[in-house]
Every structure is written in C-alpha cells, then in structure tokens.
Amino acid sequence: MQLDATDRHILRLLQEDASRPNAALADAVGVSPGACWRRIERLEGAGVIKGREVRIDPRALGFEVQVFLRVTLDKTAPNAFDAFIAEARRIPYVQSIETLLGRVDIRMDVIARDLTHYQQIYQERILALPHIADIEALMLVSELKNTGALAI
Incomplete structure (x- = not known):
C-alpha cells in the first residue's frame, strides 16, 4: 500500500495517542474530518492499522x-x-x-x-x-x- 505524507502524519499522531478524536486528528493533519476518517478506514482495511488498544501498567x-x-x-x-x-x-x-x-x-x-x-x-x-x-x-x-x- 502506498502511503502519502498525510497518511504517515495520521499514523504518527495515532501512535502518540490512539484515543485522539477524529476532529482533532483531522485538524492536526490539515484535512476535513470526513477525509481523515476515510483515510483511517482505508489504513485499517489494508491492515496497516491493526487496532487500537489500552495499555495497562x-x-x-x-x-x-x-x-x-x-x-x-x-x-x-x-x-x-x-x-x-x-x-x-x-x-x-x-x-x-x-x-x-x-x-x-x-x-x-x-x-x-x-x-x-x-x-x-x-x-x-x-x-x-x-x-x-x-x-x-x-x-x-x-x-x-x-x-x-x-x-x-
């Protein structure tokens, strides 16, 4: 799967905080919330994003x-x-x-x-x-x- 700069930016931000709301994520990468959501769905569908988890100490x-x-x-x-x-x-x-x-x-x-x-x-x-x-x-x-x- 080819990733562009926006996809990589989304992935970096999600790695920092997977609970970040879509609207805040979209704002941070400079796209609309709908476009951001579609990119995340595409990344999940391609298996790049395998899930989001809670890490317990x-x-x-x-x-x-x-x-x-x-x-x-x-x-x-x-x-x-x-x-x-x-x-x-x-x-x-x-x-x-x-x-x-x-x-x-x-x-x-x-x-x-x-x-x-x-x-x-x-x-x-x-x-x-x-x-x-x-x-x-x-x-x-x-x-x-x-x-x-x-x-x-």
Missing part, C-alpha cells in the same frame, strides 16, 4: 517482577513447538511468546507480583511445559525504552 496492579525466558526445545520430539506453545499460552502470567531462529527457540515474557510469586509460577507452570531442553531467565531491572511506534 502491570506495576500499577501489583506485578513488580518481569522476567524474560529464553527457551531451547528438544526438537527431536515430534511437534515440540506446537505442544510447548499450546501449553505456554494457557499460563495467564505469560505476556508474550515469540519463536526465534538461532540457538534459542522461544522467548517469553512472564510477570509476577514478587519473587516468591515468580518462583511459584516458574516451578509449577513453566518447568511443567513440555519439551524444554534448556531455559534461561533474565530479570528486568529497568526499562529504558519500550515503544511499538514505527519511525514513519
């Missing part, structure tokens, strides 16, 4: 610990990836699961209320996942940048 709800797990699977087992991912998706404290190429097969983000809670999740839920050959845990100390925004 886990720490505000008492989740003080975030751990990144790097998992290597036993790939000699048939359907190791599928079985692992199906079970990992069932753990509510697993925030994301990504498959990778390289030495590590899976990266997962896990949140917990505190270290004791993390240890419980790790021992009871993570280590029970099928086909784990190796696992490495990296605890988040500080987050210096976290953006899903694209340089448009």
